Amino acid sequence: MDRLPARARRDRHGRGLRGRLVPPTVPLSRSRAEQFDDLVLDAVEDLERRWERELAGVEFAVEDVPWVDHTSPDDVVLDADVLEDGSVPLARVLPAHREGGQEHPARIVVYRRPLEIRAADRDDLADLVRDVVVDQVAVLLGRDPEEIDPAG
Template identity: 60%
Template sequence: MEKHSAPAVRRRDRRGRGIRGPLLPPGAPAHRTRAQVFDDLVLDVVELLERRWSAQLSGTEFAVEEVPPSDPAPWESDGVPLGRCFPAESGQPARVVVYRRPVELRAADDADRADLVRDVVVEQVAHLLARAPEEIDPQYDGG
């Protein structure tokens, strides 16, 4: 009578070497995820705007979300929004949200993505403060 033993559990890759370690050290620039790099772009723009508009933006929250919710606002009839602003109400602070995936899909390269992030944040802050984007950021080109 033959005994059937349980199959051996593989604890290493098929060549038997196992995982050797991370591909990139934590300090390397490529170690950061695309989402982390995008967050940094938004924070850089927010820091620039807060230097000039700190009193008006006091308490305003800035956030990055992957994609917009599937229910568009009544005034959003032309495609997927790149960002939204929500005025302060009912004890909630004002909020500016940038949607990462739609912005990344529209950007041709890293420089274009940085410019687009800047434009989106400036436009949303301008809408929030009821001012022209050019007044919020003199370098705004709206392109």
């Protein structure tokens, strides 16, 4: 009997992967990462309405966790452009710069997992994401967070 190569077999019982548990139109079908992306987009869209000209060309990104050099926890010194809680980065502003003859736009990076861990529930996470995005936009524009989002 011919055996399939290990990578060609789907699973131990040969049944393959199961189907979706919920229809794709139900919010539950979206992953936590996709839901988090939506929270960041909502916060950015609200700010872009008021600060459209100033935020033109600014990129917003979401990463699961910050990259950390694990040489020694006592030696970790975060740059001034990093919003942190204790020594855990929550977000970072990367100003526009030119490197190797190529122009790189300003970028605000929000770290998903540290924010999710600090939130009690989805509403708390939405508030926290908005606060972090507002704070980082304020840093980028050199303004007070209250000026960026007076309602917040």
